[in-house]
Amino acid sequence: MSNIKYSAEHEWIQDNGDGTVLIGITDFAQEQLGDLVFVELPELGTEITKGEEISVIESVKAASDLFAPVDGTVIEVNESLEDEPELINEDAMANWIIKVELTDPSDLDDLMDEDAYNALTEE
Amino acid sequence: MANHDITLQKTPLYTLHQELGAKLVPFAGYEMPVQYPLGIKKEHLHTREKAGLFDVSHMGQIILKGEKAAQALESLVPVDIVDLSIGQQRYALFTNQDGGVMDDLMVTNTGEHLFLVVNAACKEQDINHLKRHLANQCDIHVLDDYALLALQGPKAGEVLAKIAPESSEMRFMTAKTLMLNGVECFVTRSGYTGEDGFEISLPNSQAEALARLLLADDDVEMIGLGARDSLRLEAGLCLYGHELDNDISPVEASLVWALSKARRVDGVRAGGYLGAEVIMSQLANGVSRKRVGLKPQGKMPVRDGAEIVDEKDNVIGVVTSGGFGVSLNSPIAMGYVPSDYAEAGRELNAMVRGKKVPMQVVSLPFVKQNYYRG
Numbered sequence: 001m002s003n004i005k006y007s008a009e010h011e012w013i014q015d016n017g018d019g020t021v022l023i024g025i026t027d028f029a030q031e032q033l034g035d036l037v038f039v040e041l042p043e044l045g046t047e048i049t050k051g052e053e054i055s056v057i058e059s060v061k062a063a064s065d066l067f068a069p070v071d072g073t074v075i076e077v078n079e080s081l082e083d084e085p086e087l088i089n090e091d092a093m094a095n096w097i098i099k100v101e102l103t104d105p106s107d108l109d110d111l112m113d114e115d116a117y118n119a120l121t122e123e
Numbered sequence: 124m125a126n127h128d129i130t131l132q133k134t135p136l137y138t139l140h141q142e143l144g145a146k147l148v149p150f151a152g153y154e155m156p157v158q159y160p161l162g163i164k165k166e167h168l169h170t171r172e173k174a175g176l177f178d179v180s181h182m183g184q185i186i187l188k189g190e191k192a193a194q195a196l197e198s199l200v201p202v203d204i205v206d207l208s209i210g211q212q213r214y215a216l217f218t219n220q221d222g223g224v225m226d227d228l229m230v231t232n233t234g235e236h237l238f239l240v241v242n243a244a245c246k247e248q249d250i251n252h253l254k255r256h257l258a259n260q261c262d263i264h265v266l267d268d269y270a271l272l273a274l275q276g277p278k279a280g281e282v283l284a285k286i287a288p289e290s291s292e293m294r295f296m297t298a299k300t301l302m303l304n305g306v307e308c309f310v311t312r313s314g315y316t317g318e319d320g321f322e323i324s325l326p327n328s329q330a331e332a333l334a335r336l337l338l339a340d341d342d343v344e345m346i347g348l349g350a351r352d353s354l355r356l357e358a359g360l361c362l363y364g365h366e367l368d369n370d371i372s373p374v375e376a377s378l379v380w381a382l383s384k385a386r387r388v389d390g391v392r393a394g395g396y397l398g399a400e401v402i403m404s405q406l407a408n409g410v411s412r413k414r415v416g417l418k419p420q421g422k423m424p425v426r427d428g429a430e431i432v433d434e435k436d437n438v439i440g441v442v443t444s445g446g447f448g449v450s451l452n453s454p455i456a457m458g459y460v461p462s463d464y465a466e467a468g469r470e471l472n473a474m475v476r477g478k479k480v481p482m483q484v485v486s487l488p489f490v491k492q493n494y495y496r497g
Binding site for chain 1: 157158349
């Protein structure tokens with residue numbers, strides 16, 4: 001059983017098993033966005049609500065929203081992205097954006113597994 | 124996932140773009156490559172370091188022929204065309220009655236006719252404009268079956284000289300007919316990246332073969348519209364529909380250099396173009412807003428449409444182009460601000476998603492131009 005799930009908005013969500021998750025964007029998403037030049041990191045303590053914008057990811061060409069895949073509180077941000085947003089282009093799965101404390105761990109049940117996500121991106 | 128709309132036109136390099144793995148997007152009625160697998164950043168840097176090949180066949184190519192063609196064209200542009208020597212090229216603007224800009228264009232005197240290159244999105248309008256005003260003074264011929272390739276970058280001269288040694292004699296803003304790959308091509312030493320380079324006009328049927336020959340050079344990579352835009356922004360050059368439109372005059376756009384002396388007050392052929400009164404009055408009395416370069420602080424890009432506010436949060440202007448200066452590794456932008464705020468060093472703010480982003484007015488271009496002036 002993988003501890004990584006996926007949202008329809010092309011995020012991966014890693015269940016740390018302690019009520020927290022790491023959230024990043026998928027390789028498919030980074031490929032679509034192209035060269036990233038800026039990742040807006042939310043402030044610590046920000047309450048996020050499923051389906052709402054958390055932050056903005058900018059490529060050379062355009063700005064794209066990052067949507068919250070779960071309800072929760074931002075407890076950590078990946079500060080290395082401030083200077084090196086291109087880390088996501090290099091390895092999207094290894095470079096998380098935010099760490100979130102879940103309000104309701106059952107939110108994870110609504111997310112896709114890898115097969116379902118792959119089916120979505122191959123459409 | 125691209126929406127392949129059957130109404131979109133294709134350039135003669137379409138198959139090559141697909142073969143090279145281009146991401147194709149609809150642009151000005153054409154299906155155009157926005158980037159190749161290299162990606163916008165590397166494509167941008169490659170053009171600044173070596174040479175990039177751009178398909179700009181979507182742009183309009185028009186010939187004006189006849190003894191009075193130059194004189195006739197002067198009724199539509201505030202630029203000296205009559206005295207344009209053979210083999211010389213000049214940047215020009217189609218103005219409207221109110222002194223606004225209908226389009227910007229390049230004009231070359233080939234000796235036999237005037238060769239015009241206009242923006243893709245404006246070409247139908249420009250052709251109609253030319254026909255409406257000049258049809259009884261000269262022949263207007265649209266080169267529908269001609270492609271346009273731009274080879275840009277510090278290595279462009281070296282690359283082209285391998286194919287046509289006589290190209291090395293050309294200086295910035297001059298033109299020559301050259302045999303390239305056995306084909307007669309009309310070549311100008313110009314472009315829109317701020318780098319040395321050439322624009323090559325040739326029959327559609329020959330374009331792919333020439334593109335392949337140029338790409339066979341180790342120094343040349345195919346470059347998409349994404350990098351073309353970031354390169355021209357770094358070069359501080361106007362993009363129609365952004366820095367220029369029907370409501371913006373060349374004086375406001377900081378294009379006074381493009382307004383020829385011969386056509387200004389006291390010039391040998393003063394006025395006589397659409398909107399001349401407005402433009403000459405602006406030259407004499409100044410304008411209330413101006414195009415400026417803007418350098419946002421930090422890493423967050425400030426995109427076009429962002430409002431510019433003063434220290435009291437009053438909206439005083441707007442960003443017209445904004446993105447990431449790849450060579451500078453920082454965000455850059457251009458926009459319009461009141462003339463009182465236009466001096467370099469002025470601190471302003473842009474509003475981005477409800478947040479204030481400090482910016483400084485800076486002089487243009489952002490990256491030093493590298494034209495070949497001999």
